[in-house]
Amino acid sequence: MTIGTGLDLRHYGRESAAAIRELLLDVHDEVYEGVDDPLTPREAFAKFVDSWSSKESFACVIAYDQAQPVGYAYGASLGASTTWWAKVTPPLPAAFTAETGTRTFALSELMVRVPWRGTGASVRIHDTLMASRREERATLLVHKDHVKVRALYEAWGYEAVGECVPFEGAPELCAMVLPLH
Template sequence: MTTHTEFDLRHYGHADASAIRGLLLDVHDEVYEGSDDPLAGREEFAKFVDHWSAREVFACVVGYDRGEPIGYAYGAPLSAATTWWAKVIPPLPGEFTAESGARTFALSELMVRTSWRGTGAAKAIHDELLRGRAEERVTLLVHRQHRKVRALYESWGYREVGETVPFDGAPELCAMVLRLGA
Protein backbone atom coordinates (compact mmCIF):
# COMPACT_ATOMS: atom_id res chain seq x y z
CA MET A 1 0.00 0.00 0.00
CA THR A 2 1.23 3.44 -0.81
CA THR A 3 1.63 5.91 2.03
CA HIS A 4 1.61 8.90 -0.29
CA THR A 5 -1.20 11.24 0.76
CA GLU A 6 -0.79 14.19 -1.60
CA PHE A 7 -3.08 13.56 -4.54
CA ASP A 8 -3.62 15.50 -7.75
CA LEU A 9 -7.38 16.01 -7.95
CA ARG A 10 -8.69 16.96 -11.39
CA HIS A 11 -12.20 18.12 -12.27
CA TYR A 12 -14.04 16.93 -15.36
CA GLY A 13 -17.48 17.65 -16.74
CA HIS A 14 -19.89 16.69 -19.48
CA ALA A 15 -17.57 18.04 -22.21
CA ASP A 16 -14.81 15.67 -21.00
CA ALA A 17 -17.00 12.56 -20.84
CA SER A 18 -15.69 10.81 -23.94
CA ALA A 19 -12.08 11.54 -22.97
CA ILE A 20 -12.39 10.02 -19.48
CA ARG A 21 -14.89 7.22 -20.23
CA GLY A 22 -12.22 4.55 -20.71
CA LEU A 23 -10.40 5.59 -17.53
CA LEU A 24 -13.63 5.39 -15.50
CA LEU A 25 -14.42 1.95 -16.90
CA ASP A 26 -10.87 0.66 -16.38
CA VAL A 27 -10.76 1.74 -12.73
CA HIS A 28 -14.22 0.24 -12.21
CA ASP A 29 -13.11 -3.06 -13.77
CA GLU A 30 -10.14 -3.27 -11.42
CA VAL A 31 -12.17 -2.36 -8.33
CA TYR A 32 -14.93 -4.86 -9.13
CA GLU A 33 -12.76 -7.68 -10.49
CA GLY A 34 -14.16 -11.00 -9.29
CA SER A 35 -17.41 -9.45 -8.03
CA ASP A 36 -20.59 -11.51 -8.29
CA ASP A 37 -22.69 -8.32 -8.52
CA PRO A 38 -24.71 -8.62 -11.76
CA LEU A 39 -24.39 -4.87 -12.31
CA ALA A 40 -20.60 -4.88 -11.94
CA GLY A 41 -19.75 -6.01 -15.46
CA ARG A 42 -18.11 -3.49 -17.76
CA GLU A 43 -21.02 -3.32 -20.22
CA GLU A 44 -23.60 -2.84 -17.46
CA PHE A 45 -21.50 -0.23 -15.67
CA ALA A 46 -20.85 1.61 -18.96
CA LYS A 47 -24.61 2.28 -19.16
CA PHE A 48 -24.44 4.10 -15.81
CA VAL A 49 -21.35 6.08 -16.85
CA ASP A 50 -23.03 7.09 -20.10
CA HIS A 51 -26.31 7.99 -18.36
CA TRP A 52 -24.67 10.31 -15.83
CA SER A 53 -22.00 11.81 -18.08
CA ALA A 54 -24.59 12.66 -20.78
CA ARG A 55 -26.06 15.25 -18.43
CA GLU A 56 -24.69 18.76 -18.96
CA VAL A 57 -24.46 19.19 -15.17
CA PHE A 58 -22.27 16.06 -14.78
CA ALA A 59 -19.35 16.60 -12.40
CA CYS A 60 -16.41 14.26 -11.86
CA VAL A 61 -13.17 14.33 -9.90
CA VAL A 62 -10.38 11.88 -10.66
CA GLY A 63 -7.54 11.45 -8.20
CA TYR A 64 -4.02 10.83 -9.42
CA ASP A 65 -0.90 9.78 -7.57
CA ARG A 66 2.22 10.69 -9.53
CA GLY A 67 0.18 10.64 -12.74
CA GLU A 68 -1.52 7.29 -12.04
CA PRO A 69 -5.32 7.31 -11.63
CA ILE A 70 -6.23 6.10 -8.15
CA GLY A 71 -9.98 6.59 -8.07
CA TYR A 72 -12.84 8.91 -8.81
CA ALA A 73 -16.23 10.23 -7.83
CA TYR A 74 -18.97 11.56 -10.04
CA GLY A 75 -22.59 12.61 -10.06
CA ALA A 76 -24.99 15.40 -10.94
CA PRO A 77 -27.80 17.42 -9.38
CA LEU A 78 -31.18 15.66 -9.29
CA SER A 79 -33.63 17.13 -11.77
CA ALA A 80 -37.15 18.23 -10.87
CA ALA A 81 -38.40 15.10 -12.69
CA THR A 82 -36.17 12.65 -10.80
CA THR A 83 -37.45 9.30 -9.55
CA TRP A 84 -34.52 9.00 -7.09
CA TRP A 85 -36.76 9.04 -4.01
CA ALA A 86 -39.78 7.20 -5.49
CA LYS A 87 -39.02 3.72 -4.15
CA VAL A 88 -37.42 4.65 -0.83
CA ILE A 89 -39.01 2.82 2.12
CA PRO A 90 -40.35 4.18 4.34
CA PRO A 91 -41.81 6.76 1.94
CA LEU A 92 -40.33 10.20 2.50
CA PRO A 93 -42.47 13.35 2.84
CA GLY A 94 -43.02 15.48 -0.23
CA GLU A 95 -41.14 18.42 1.21
CA PHE A 96 -38.09 16.15 1.54
CA THR A 97 -38.29 14.64 -1.95
CA ALA A 98 -39.19 17.80 -3.90
CA GLU A 99 -36.35 18.57 -6.29
CA SER A 100 -35.68 21.67 -8.33
CA GLY A 101 -32.56 20.69 -10.25
CA ALA A 102 -30.49 22.69 -7.77
CA ARG A 103 -31.42 21.23 -4.37
CA THR A 104 -29.67 17.84 -4.20
CA PHE A 105 -26.44 16.57 -5.72
CA ALA A 106 -26.55 12.81 -6.37
CA LEU A 107 -23.18 11.15 -5.80
CA SER A 108 -23.49 8.25 -8.21
CA GLU A 109 -20.05 6.67 -7.84
CA LEU A 110 -17.06 6.87 -5.53
CA MET A 111 -14.36 4.26 -5.94
CA VAL A 112 -10.70 3.95 -5.11
CA ARG A 113 -8.27 1.34 -6.38
CA THR A 114 -7.16 -1.20 -3.78
CA SER A 115 -3.58 0.08 -3.40
CA TRP A 116 -4.86 3.50 -2.33
CA ARG A 117 -7.55 2.44 0.13
CA GLY A 118 -6.87 3.60 3.66
CA THR A 119 -4.75 6.53 2.45
CA GLY A 120 -7.42 9.22 2.64
CA ALA A 121 -7.89 9.17 -1.13
CA ALA A 122 -11.64 8.45 -1.00
CA LYS A 123 -12.30 11.34 1.39
CA ALA A 124 -10.06 13.69 -0.61
CA ILE A 125 -11.81 12.85 -3.90
CA HIS A 126 -15.27 13.06 -2.27
CA ASP A 127 -14.57 16.40 -0.64
CA GLU A 128 -13.08 17.88 -3.81
CA LEU A 129 -16.13 16.84 -5.86
CA LEU A 130 -18.44 18.55 -3.36
CA ARG A 131 -16.26 21.61 -2.67
CA GLY A 132 -18.12 24.78 -3.61
CA ARG A 133 -21.30 23.04 -4.75
CA ALA A 134 -24.40 25.23 -4.50
CA GLU A 135 -26.85 22.44 -3.60
CA GLU A 136 -28.05 22.18 0.01
CA ARG A 137 -27.41 18.44 0.26
CA VAL A 138 -25.88 15.40 -1.37
CA THR A 139 -27.40 11.93 -1.60
CA LEU A 140 -25.99 8.53 -2.43
CA LEU A 141 -27.08 4.91 -2.51
CA VAL A 142 -24.94 2.21 -0.91
CA HIS A 143 -25.40 -1.56 -0.78
CA ARG A 144 -27.30 -2.42 2.37
CA GLN A 145 -24.91 -5.34 3.00
CA HIS A 146 -21.80 -3.14 2.96
CA ARG A 147 -21.85 -2.12 6.62
CA LYS A 148 -18.23 -0.88 6.61
CA VAL A 149 -18.92 1.41 3.65
CA ARG A 150 -22.10 2.72 5.28
CA ALA A 151 -20.17 3.34 8.50
CA LEU A 152 -17.52 5.24 6.54
CA TYR A 153 -20.17 7.51 5.00
CA GLU A 154 -21.75 8.00 8.42
CA SER A 155 -18.34 9.08 9.77
CA TRP A 156 -18.34 11.73 7.02
CA GLY A 157 -21.73 13.04 8.20
CA TYR A 158 -24.19 11.13 6.01
CA ARG A 159 -27.37 9.76 7.57
CA GLU A 160 -29.57 6.98 6.30
CA VAL A 161 -33.08 8.04 5.24
CA GLY A 162 -34.43 4.69 4.01
CA GLU A 163 -33.89 1.69 1.80
CA THR A 164 -34.62 1.18 -1.87
CA VAL A 165 -34.39 -1.15 -4.83
CA PRO A 166 -34.49 1.59 -7.48
CA PHE A 167 -34.93 -0.64 -10.54
CA ASP A 168 -35.33 -4.30 -11.45
CA GLY A 169 -32.10 -6.19 -10.88
CA ALA A 170 -30.69 -3.65 -8.42
CA PRO A 171 -29.59 -4.84 -4.99
CA GLU A 172 -31.13 -3.54 -1.75
CA LEU A 173 -29.60 -0.12 -1.21
CA CYS A 174 -29.57 2.39 1.62
CA ALA A 175 -30.37 5.97 0.67
CA MET A 176 -28.12 8.38 2.56
CA VAL A 177 -28.05 12.18 2.75
CA LEU A 178 -25.41 14.72 3.79
CA ARG A 179 -26.27 18.37 4.34
CA LEU A 180 -23.74 20.56 2.56
CA GLY A 181 -22.26 23.55 4.30
CA ALA A 182 -23.09 22.06 7.69
Template sequence: MSAPARLDLKHYGHTDAAAIRELLLDVHDEVYEGVDDPLAGRDEFAKFVDHWCARPGFACVVAYDDGEPVGYAYGAPLSAATTWWAKVTPPLAEPFTAETGSRTFALSELMVRVPWRKTGAARRIHDALLGSRGEERVTLLAHEAHDKVRVLYEGWGYRTVGETVPFDGAPLLCAMVLDLR
Protein backbone atom coordinates in the same frame (compact mmCIF):
# COMPACT_ATOMS: atom_id res chain seq x y z
CA MET B 1 0.50 2.02 1.41
CA SER B 2 0.61 5.24 3.37
CA ALA B 3 -1.28 8.31 2.23
CA PRO B 4 0.24 9.92 -0.86
CA ALA B 5 1.89 13.20 0.05
CA ARG B 6 -0.04 14.93 -2.68
CA LEU B 7 -2.89 13.73 -4.83
CA ASP B 8 -3.47 15.57 -8.07
CA LEU B 9 -7.26 16.08 -8.07
CA LYS B 10 -8.60 16.90 -11.53
CA HIS B 11 -12.13 18.16 -12.13
CA TYR B 12 -14.11 17.13 -15.19
CA GLY B 13 -17.55 18.01 -16.50
CA HIS B 14 -20.03 16.97 -19.15
CA THR B 15 -17.81 18.15 -22.03
CA ASP B 16 -14.96 15.90 -20.78
CA ALA B 17 -17.08 12.74 -20.59
CA ALA B 18 -15.83 11.13 -23.81
CA ALA B 19 -12.20 11.78 -22.86
CA ILE B 20 -12.48 10.13 -19.41
CA ARG B 21 -14.96 7.35 -20.21
CA GLU B 22 -12.39 4.57 -20.72
CA LEU B 23 -10.48 5.64 -17.59
CA LEU B 24 -13.69 5.42 -15.53
CA LEU B 25 -14.44 1.98 -16.96
CA ASP B 26 -10.88 0.71 -16.47
CA VAL B 27 -10.74 1.78 -12.82
CA HIS B 28 -14.17 0.25 -12.26
CA ASP B 29 -13.05 -3.03 -13.85
CA GLU B 30 -10.06 -3.22 -11.52
CA VAL B 31 -12.04 -2.32 -8.41
CA TYR B 32 -14.81 -4.83 -9.19
CA GLU B 33 -12.63 -7.64 -10.54
CA GLY B 34 -13.91 -11.00 -9.27
CA VAL B 35 -17.08 -9.54 -7.76
CA ASP B 36 -20.11 -11.74 -8.33
CA ASP B 37 -22.64 -9.03 -9.19
CA PRO B 38 -24.50 -8.90 -12.50
CA LEU B 39 -24.38 -5.10 -12.41
CA ALA B 40 -20.58 -5.02 -11.96
CA GLY B 41 -19.64 -6.08 -15.49
CA ARG B 42 -18.03 -3.54 -17.80
CA ASP B 43 -20.88 -3.42 -20.33
CA GLU B 44 -23.53 -2.99 -17.64
CA PHE B 45 -21.50 -0.35 -15.79
CA ALA B 46 -20.85 1.51 -19.06
CA LYS B 47 -24.60 2.16 -19.28
CA PHE B 48 -24.48 3.88 -15.87
CA VAL B 49 -21.41 5.92 -16.86
CA ASP B 50 -23.07 7.06 -20.07
CA HIS B 51 -26.31 7.91 -18.25
CA TRP B 52 -24.60 10.04 -15.61
CA CYS B 53 -22.13 11.71 -18.00
CA ALA B 54 -25.04 12.88 -20.17
CA ARG B 55 -26.85 14.58 -17.29
CA PRO B 56 -26.85 18.36 -16.94
CA GLY B 57 -24.42 19.40 -14.22
CA PHE B 58 -22.38 16.18 -14.40
CA ALA B 59 -19.22 16.60 -12.33
CA CYS B 60 -16.31 14.21 -11.77
CA VAL B 61 -13.06 14.30 -9.83
CA VAL B 62 -10.28 11.86 -10.69
CA ALA B 63 -7.32 11.59 -8.32
CA TYR B 64 -3.84 10.83 -9.59
CA ASP B 65 -0.71 9.88 -7.68
CA ASP B 66 2.36 10.63 -9.77
CA GLY B 67 0.26 10.28 -12.93
CA GLU B 68 -1.32 6.99 -11.85
CA PRO B 69 -5.14 7.04 -11.46
CA VAL B 70 -6.09 6.45 -7.83
CA GLY B 71 -9.87 6.62 -8.04
CA TYR B 72 -12.75 8.90 -8.77
CA ALA B 73 -16.16 10.21 -7.78
CA TYR B 74 -18.91 11.54 -9.98
CA GLY B 75 -22.54 12.56 -10.00
CA ALA B 76 -25.01 15.23 -11.03
CA PRO B 77 -27.83 17.30 -9.55
CA LEU B 78 -31.25 15.66 -9.30
CA SER B 79 -33.72 17.19 -11.74
CA ALA B 80 -37.17 18.43 -10.76
CA ALA B 81 -38.58 15.33 -12.51
CA THR B 82 -36.35 12.82 -10.71
CA THR B 83 -37.65 9.48 -9.47
CA TRP B 84 -34.70 9.13 -7.05
CA TRP B 85 -36.90 9.17 -3.94
CA ALA B 86 -39.93 7.30 -5.39
CA LYS B 87 -39.07 3.80 -4.14
CA VAL B 88 -37.49 4.77 -0.81
CA THR B 89 -39.16 3.12 2.19
CA PRO B 90 -40.48 4.25 4.46
CA PRO B 91 -41.92 6.88 2.07
CA LEU B 92 -40.42 10.32 2.59
CA ALA B 93 -42.49 13.48 2.99
CA GLU B 94 -42.99 15.63 -0.11
CA PRO B 95 -41.07 18.62 1.29
CA PHE B 96 -38.03 16.34 1.65
CA THR B 97 -38.33 14.81 -1.84
CA ALA B 98 -39.16 18.00 -3.75
CA GLU B 99 -36.32 18.67 -6.18
CA THR B 100 -35.58 21.81 -8.17
CA GLY B 101 -32.59 20.78 -10.25
CA SER B 102 -30.30 22.63 -7.87
CA ARG B 103 -31.30 21.33 -4.42
CA THR B 104 -29.61 17.91 -4.27
CA PHE B 105 -26.43 16.54 -5.82
CA ALA B 106 -26.55 12.77 -6.37
CA LEU B 107 -23.18 11.13 -5.80
CA SER B 108 -23.40 8.17 -8.16
CA GLU B 109 -19.94 6.61 -7.80
CA LEU B 110 -16.96 6.85 -5.48
CA MET B 111 -14.24 4.25 -5.93
CA VAL B 112 -10.58 3.92 -5.07
CA ARG B 113 -8.12 1.35 -6.38
CA VAL B 114 -6.80 -1.18 -3.84
CA PRO B 115 -3.27 0.25 -3.39
CA TRP B 116 -4.73 3.59 -2.21
CA ARG B 117 -7.47 2.30 0.08
CA LYS B 118 -7.25 3.28 3.75
CA THR B 119 -5.01 6.24 2.84
CA GLY B 120 -7.65 8.97 3.04
CA ALA B 121 -7.85 9.15 -0.76
CA ALA B 122 -11.60 8.43 -0.85
CA ARG B 123 -12.36 11.31 1.49
CA ARG B 124 -10.11 13.68 -0.44
CA ILE B 125 -11.79 12.77 -3.73
CA HIS B 126 -15.26 13.09 -2.15
CA ASP B 127 -14.48 16.47 -0.62
CA ALA B 128 -12.91 17.78 -3.84
CA LEU B 129 -16.03 16.85 -5.79
CA LEU B 130 -18.45 18.39 -3.30
CA GLY B 131 -16.37 21.31 -2.04
CA SER B 132 -17.58 23.83 -4.58
CA ARG B 133 -21.11 22.50 -5.14
CA GLY B 134 -23.97 24.96 -4.79
CA GLU B 135 -26.60 22.42 -3.77
CA GLU B 136 -27.85 22.29 -0.19
CA ARG B 137 -27.34 18.54 0.16
CA VAL B 138 -25.87 15.43 -1.42
CA THR B 139 -27.43 11.98 -1.62
CA LEU B 140 -26.02 8.56 -2.40
CA LEU B 141 -27.11 4.95 -2.40
CA ALA B 142 -24.99 2.46 -0.45
CA HIS B 143 -25.38 -1.32 -0.47
CA GLU B 144 -27.36 -2.25 2.62
CA ALA B 145 -25.18 -5.35 3.08
CA HIS B 146 -21.91 -3.37 3.11
CA ASP B 147 -21.74 -2.23 6.72
CA LYS B 148 -18.18 -0.85 6.45
CA VAL B 149 -19.14 1.45 3.59
CA ARG B 150 -22.23 2.76 5.40
CA VAL B 151 -20.23 3.35 8.58
CA LEU B 152 -17.60 5.22 6.57
CA TYR B 153 -20.24 7.52 5.08
CA GLU B 154 -21.85 8.02 8.48
CA GLY B 155 -18.43 9.09 9.78
CA TRP B 156 -18.41 11.75 7.07
CA GLY B 157 -21.78 13.07 8.28
CA TYR B 158 -24.25 11.17 6.07
CA ARG B 159 -27.48 9.86 7.58
CA THR B 160 -29.69 7.05 6.27
CA VAL B 161 -33.19 8.24 5.31
CA GLY B 162 -34.57 4.90 4.05
CA GLU B 163 -33.98 1.87 1.87
CA THR B 164 -34.66 1.32 -1.82
CA VAL B 165 -34.37 -1.07 -4.72
CA PRO B 166 -34.34 1.62 -7.41
CA PHE B 167 -34.65 -0.65 -10.46
CA ASP B 168 -35.05 -4.32 -11.36
CA GLY B 169 -31.90 -6.28 -10.59
CA ALA B 170 -30.54 -3.76 -8.07
CA PRO B 171 -29.68 -4.88 -4.56
CA LEU B 172 -31.25 -3.38 -1.44
CA LEU B 173 -29.65 0.04 -1.01
CA CYS B 174 -29.63 2.60 1.78
CA ALA B 175 -30.55 6.12 0.70
CA MET B 176 -28.19 8.47 2.53
CA VAL B 177 -28.08 12.27 2.72
CA LEU B 178 -25.44 14.78 3.79
CA ASP B 179 -26.36 18.42 4.34
CA LEU B 180 -23.86 20.68 2.58
CA ARG B 181 -25.17 23.92 4.09
Protein backbone atom coordinates in the same frame (compact mmCIF):
# COMPACT_ATOMS: atom_id res chain seq x y z
CA MET C 1 1.68 5.22 1.04
CA THR C 2 1.13 8.66 2.44
CA ILE C 3 -2.32 9.64 3.61
CA GLY C 4 -3.57 11.05 0.34
CA THR C 5 -1.44 14.18 0.65
CA GLY C 6 0.36 13.90 -2.68
CA LEU C 7 -2.74 13.45 -4.79
CA ASP C 8 -3.44 15.52 -7.88
CA LEU C 9 -7.22 16.02 -7.81
CA ARG C 10 -8.71 17.07 -11.15
CA HIS C 11 -12.25 18.26 -11.91
CA TYR C 12 -14.16 17.20 -15.03
CA GLY C 13 -17.60 18.06 -16.36
CA ARG C 14 -19.92 16.88 -19.10
CA GLU C 15 -17.70 18.44 -21.78
CA SER C 16 -14.86 16.06 -20.71
CA ALA C 17 -16.98 12.92 -20.45
CA ALA C 18 -15.79 11.29 -23.67
CA ALA C 19 -12.15 11.93 -22.77
CA ILE C 20 -12.39 10.28 -19.33
CA ARG C 21 -14.89 7.50 -20.16
CA GLU C 22 -12.35 4.69 -20.72
CA LEU C 23 -10.43 5.63 -17.57
CA LEU C 24 -13.64 5.48 -15.51
CA LEU C 25 -14.45 2.07 -16.99
CA ASP C 26 -10.90 0.74 -16.51
CA VAL C 27 -10.78 1.75 -12.84
CA HIS C 28 -14.24 0.26 -12.32
CA ASP C 29 -13.17 -3.01 -13.95
CA GLU C 30 -10.15 -3.24 -11.64
CA VAL C 31 -12.07 -2.33 -8.48
CA TYR C 32 -14.89 -4.80 -9.20
CA GLU C 33 -12.81 -7.64 -10.65
CA GLY C 34 -14.18 -10.97 -9.44
CA VAL C 35 -17.34 -9.47 -7.92
CA ASP C 36 -20.42 -11.54 -8.74
CA ASP C 37 -23.03 -8.86 -9.34
CA PRO C 38 -25.09 -8.44 -12.52
CA LEU C 39 -24.45 -4.67 -12.46
CA THR C 40 -20.64 -4.88 -12.40
CA PRO C 41 -19.72 -6.07 -15.91
CA ARG C 42 -18.13 -3.34 -18.03
CA GLU C 43 -21.08 -3.18 -20.45
CA ALA C 44 -23.60 -2.73 -17.64
CA PHE C 45 -21.51 -0.11 -15.86
CA ALA C 46 -20.84 1.75 -19.13
CA LYS C 47 -24.58 2.46 -19.38
CA PHE C 48 -24.48 4.16 -15.97
CA VAL C 49 -21.37 6.16 -16.90
CA ASP C 50 -22.99 7.30 -20.15
CA SER C 51 -26.26 8.22 -18.47
CA TRP C 52 -24.71 10.23 -15.64
CA SER C 53 -22.07 11.91 -17.79
CA SER C 54 -24.68 13.09 -20.29
CA LYS C 55 -26.35 15.26 -17.64
CA GLU C 56 -25.62 18.98 -17.83
CA SER C 57 -24.69 19.07 -14.13
CA PHE C 58 -22.33 16.06 -14.34
CA ALA C 59 -19.28 16.57 -12.15
CA CYS C 60 -16.34 14.23 -11.60
CA VAL C 61 -13.13 14.36 -9.59
CA ILE C 62 -10.34 11.96 -10.51
CA ALA C 63 -7.33 11.59 -8.22
CA TYR C 64 -3.90 10.83 -9.60
CA ASP C 65 -0.71 9.83 -7.83
CA GLN C 66 2.22 10.60 -10.12
CA ALA C 67 0.04 10.12 -13.23
CA GLN C 68 -1.49 6.87 -11.90
CA PRO C 69 -5.28 7.05 -11.49
CA VAL C 70 -6.08 6.44 -7.84
CA GLY C 71 -9.88 6.63 -7.97
CA TYR C 72 -12.78 8.93 -8.66
CA ALA C 73 -16.18 10.19 -7.65
CA TYR C 74 -18.94 11.50 -9.87
CA GLY C 75 -22.58 12.44 -9.95
CA ALA C 76 -25.06 15.11 -10.99
CA SER C 77 -27.89 17.22 -9.62
CA LEU C 78 -31.32 15.63 -9.30
CA GLY C 79 -33.82 17.19 -11.67
CA ALA C 80 -37.38 18.20 -10.84
CA SER C 81 -38.73 15.03 -12.47
CA THR C 82 -36.34 12.62 -10.75
CA THR C 83 -37.54 9.27 -9.46
CA TRP C 84 -34.60 9.03 -7.02
CA TRP C 85 -36.81 9.12 -3.92
CA ALA C 86 -39.83 7.23 -5.34
CA LYS C 87 -38.97 3.77 -4.02
CA VAL C 88 -37.40 4.78 -0.71
CA THR C 89 -39.13 3.20 2.30
CA PRO C 90 -40.43 4.36 4.54
CA PRO C 91 -41.85 7.00 2.16
CA LEU C 92 -40.33 10.42 2.71
CA PRO C 93 -42.36 13.64 3.07
CA ALA C 94 -43.04 15.55 -0.15
CA ALA C 95 -41.14 18.56 1.20
CA PHE C 96 -38.06 16.35 1.55
CA THR C 97 -38.28 14.75 -1.90
CA ALA C 98 -39.15 17.89 -3.90
CA GLU C 99 -36.30 18.57 -6.30
CA THR C 100 -35.56 21.68 -8.30
CA GLY C 101 -32.50 20.68 -10.29
CA THR C 102 -30.30 22.61 -7.86
CA ARG C 103 -31.33 21.22 -4.46
CA THR C 104 -29.60 17.82 -4.32
CA PHE C 105 -26.38 16.45 -5.79
CA ALA C 106 -26.54 12.67 -6.28
CA LEU C 107 -23.18 10.99 -5.77
CA SER C 108 -23.41 8.09 -8.17
CA GLU C 109 -19.96 6.55 -7.80
CA LEU C 110 -16.97 6.72 -5.51
CA MET C 111 -14.21 4.18 -5.95
CA VAL C 112 -10.54 3.87 -5.08
CA ARG C 113 -8.06 1.34 -6.44
CA VAL C 114 -6.69 -1.20 -3.94
CA PRO C 115 -3.16 0.25 -3.51
CA TRP C 116 -4.64 3.54 -2.26
CA ARG C 117 -7.34 2.17 0.04
CA GLY C 118 -6.88 3.11 3.66
CA THR C 119 -4.73 6.15 2.75
CA GLY C 120 -7.42 8.82 3.03
CA ALA C 121 -7.76 9.05 -0.75
CA SER C 122 -11.51 8.35 -0.76
CA VAL C 123 -12.36 11.19 1.62
CA ARG C 124 -10.08 13.60 -0.28
CA ILE C 125 -11.79 12.72 -3.57
CA HIS C 126 -15.24 12.97 -1.99
CA ASP C 127 -14.56 16.24 -0.20
CA THR C 128 -12.99 17.83 -3.27
CA LEU C 129 -16.07 16.98 -5.34
CA MET C 130 -18.48 18.18 -2.65
CA ALA C 131 -16.56 21.44 -2.10
CA SER C 132 -17.34 22.38 -5.71
CA ARG C 133 -21.09 21.80 -5.36
CA ARG C 134 -23.64 24.55 -4.73
CA GLU C 135 -26.59 22.30 -3.88
CA GLU C 136 -27.89 22.29 -0.30
CA ARG C 137 -27.37 18.55 0.15
CA ALA C 138 -25.86 15.43 -1.36
CA THR C 139 -27.37 11.97 -1.53
CA LEU C 140 -26.08 8.51 -2.35
CA LEU C 141 -27.22 4.91 -2.39
CA VAL C 142 -25.05 2.25 -0.75
CA HIS C 143 -25.53 -1.51 -0.50
CA LYS C 144 -27.53 -2.15 2.65
CA ASP C 145 -25.27 -5.07 3.58
CA HIS C 146 -22.01 -3.10 3.23
CA VAL C 147 -21.89 -2.13 6.89
CA LYS C 148 -18.30 -0.81 6.82
CA VAL C 149 -18.98 1.42 3.82
CA ARG C 150 -22.16 2.75 5.41
CA ALA C 151 -20.22 3.48 8.61
CA LEU C 152 -17.60 5.36 6.58
CA TYR C 153 -20.27 7.55 4.99
CA GLU C 154 -21.83 8.15 8.40
CA ALA C 155 -18.41 9.25 9.70
CA TRP C 156 -18.35 11.77 6.84
CA GLY C 157 -21.72 13.17 7.98
CA TYR C 158 -24.21 11.22 5.85
CA GLU C 159 -27.44 10.09 7.50
CA ALA C 160 -29.58 7.14 6.39
CA VAL C 161 -33.10 8.21 5.39
CA GLY C 162 -34.51 4.90 4.14
CA GLU C 163 -33.97 1.86 1.95
CA CYS C 164 -34.83 1.08 -1.65
CA VAL C 165 -34.42 -1.18 -4.64
CA PRO C 166 -34.33 1.55 -7.32
CA PHE C 167 -34.76 -0.72 -10.36
CA GLU C 168 -35.12 -4.37 -11.25
CA GLY C 169 -31.87 -6.24 -10.70
CA ALA C 170 -30.52 -3.76 -8.16
CA PRO C 171 -29.63 -4.89 -4.65
CA GLU C 172 -31.34 -3.47 -1.58
CA LEU C 173 -29.74 -0.09 -0.98
CA CYS C 174 -29.62 2.42 1.83
CA ALA C 175 -30.42 6.01 0.84
CA MET C 176 -28.22 8.54 2.64
CA VAL C 177 -28.13 12.34 2.73
CA LEU C 178 -25.40 14.82 3.62
CA PRO C 179 -26.06 18.52 4.24
CA LEU C 180 -23.67 20.70 2.23
CA HIS C 181 -22.30 24.12 3.17
